[in-house]
Amino acid sequence: MAQKDGMAQKIVATRYGEPTESVRLVPADVAEPGPDEVVVRVLAAGVNPFDAKLVRGQMGTDPAKLPLDLGGEAAGVVHAAGADSGFAIGDEVVVYPARAAFAEFVTAPAANVHRKPSALGWERAAALLLAGVTAADIAATLGLTADDVLLVHGGAGAVGSIVVARAVALGATVIATASAANHDYLRGLGALPVAYDGDLATAIGAVAPAPVTAVADTAGTDAAIDVSLGLVPADRVVSIAAWGRTGDGITVIDGSGPQSKRHRRDAVPGLLEDAAAGRIVVEIAGVYDLADTGRALAAVAGRHPRGKFVVRP
Ligand SMILES: NC(=O)c1ccc[n+]([C@@H]2O[C@H](COP(=O)([O-])OP(=O)(O)OC[C@H]3O[C@@H](n4cnc5c(N)ncnc54)[C@H](OP(=O)(O)O)[C@@H]3O)[C@@H](O)[C@H]2O)c1
Missing domain, CATH: 3.40.50.720 (NAD(P)-binding Rossmann-like Domain)
Known part of the structure; x- marks a missing residue:
């Protein structure tokens, strides 16, 4: 799934329902970043129960929102950086909160991009932040x-x-x-x-x-x-x-409340440090290919072994 002529692939839900029947890979543009934006080549994206709830229609079934972009957190390498973003091509980063992170490339405001400590592996970095900031909150x-x-x-x-x-x-x-x-x-x-x-x-x-x-x-x-x-x-x-x-x-x-937003934003640097130092260990329950995101979503929605699932393009 290599990038070709500014095009890549991402996962979308084309309807609400069971994930294995509702999500598919589609072509996606790799946009030029704005001055404050970063484009990250995704190496791992964390799978959360929320992603499965979105696909299954547990958060609403508005047909106008289809196709649904999915994936709220990722880790990867900066592919393109806006002039004011503070990042450079090749930087190793974590993106949270992310939109459409079940993809080969994700674009995010620089404020949502955090440097990945080198001691923290891609999968654990990708799976850390949504659970971690929620726990901190x-x-x-x-x-x-x-x-x-x-x-x-x-x-x-x-x-x-x-x-x-x-x-x-x-x-x-x-x-x-x-x-x-x-x-x-x-x-x-x-x-x-x-x-x-x-x-x-x-x-x-x-x-x-x-x-x-x-x-x-x-x-x-x-x-x-x-x-x-x-x-x-x-x-x-x-x-x-x-x-x-x-x-x-x-x-x-x-x-979504102002106090929670502050708690969650303030928690990010400490979580990355704690995870790099092994004070917080995110276990990985399974790794799926990006094309198999539907199966990863079905797994997180059901009874599953301890730990987080990640998808890798
Ligand atoms: N509001 C927010 O900001 C926010 C943020 C993140 C997640 N969430 C929600 O929080 C929930 C947990 O998320 P997660 O990522 O931690 O999920 P998870 O990793 O799948 O963990 C779910 C846990 O629930 C336990 N469990 C299952 N049935 C239970 C029961 N009847 N009583 C007590 N525990 C039970 C399981 O324990 P065993 O495996 O030991 O059986 C498992 O450890 C999900 O509903 C998710 O959507 C909300």
Whole structure:
């Protein structure tokens, strides 16, 4: 899939539905960057549940938005740089937030392009930022301190595992829910694991060394929110997925509020440093060819092994 005569390829969804039947590779222009823009040759792009939700119509089914560009984060090499961008051809970078990152080339404002530490590999760099800034936003919104006893729902997930790592690094006590297969992993991160498929309140009570003071929810299930509201006041529950439960007084964040935007922007340099130093480790569950993005999206939408999926052109 080499670039030819200013043309390359990208993935789009041509309809809403199951990803394997809805996305395809199409030709894409490689535009000249504006003065503040950078064109990056993509070497890896992170796959997130949000991408699958977009294709499946869970974020709306407006036919006017088709074909849908997909892919919110990428890592690669600067292919062309605008005069005022501060980047040069050949720079190794991460693009976040990105638009249309499931592609051979992605164009972004320079403000969304970050230098990739050389110690951080392409796939881990591409998969770090959406989960990482979301985890940072959760921690900042809760105002976590070393005195907190934090319950994380979905602690082995992409976002949840970074919430756990950050809270443990702060000195907080962390209880985290996961499938049994992920309990050793959670112990390795420094959390007390709890299964989410049984009597959650009893299981949490059995391991909690002190009363829970804050909840980070990445699961969004009613069971997770119900048990949380039995442990802490609603203003100590922050969720990224329980959109049906905002009426309970919990805080649900999607990054669009001014405070969240600030938290997420401010978190980027520290995340890149932490990942390069191995303080945050993003596991890679699978790598797909760009042409197989539909399968990667189907994988992230279902039960899947721990870690993130990436696509590589
Ligand atoms: N609002 C935002 O800003 C924002 C940003 C990023 C992501 N999100 C959303 O947040 C969610 C998580 O994203 P992610 O990238 O972390 O996904 P992920 O890597 O696929 O992780 C999902 C986790 O959920 C756990 N899980 C599944 N069923 C559960 C249940 N019934 N109770 C508790 N945990 C359960 C899984 O645990 P096991 O594997 O151990 O079973 C898995 O670790 C997605 O819905 C995503 O769309 C929102």
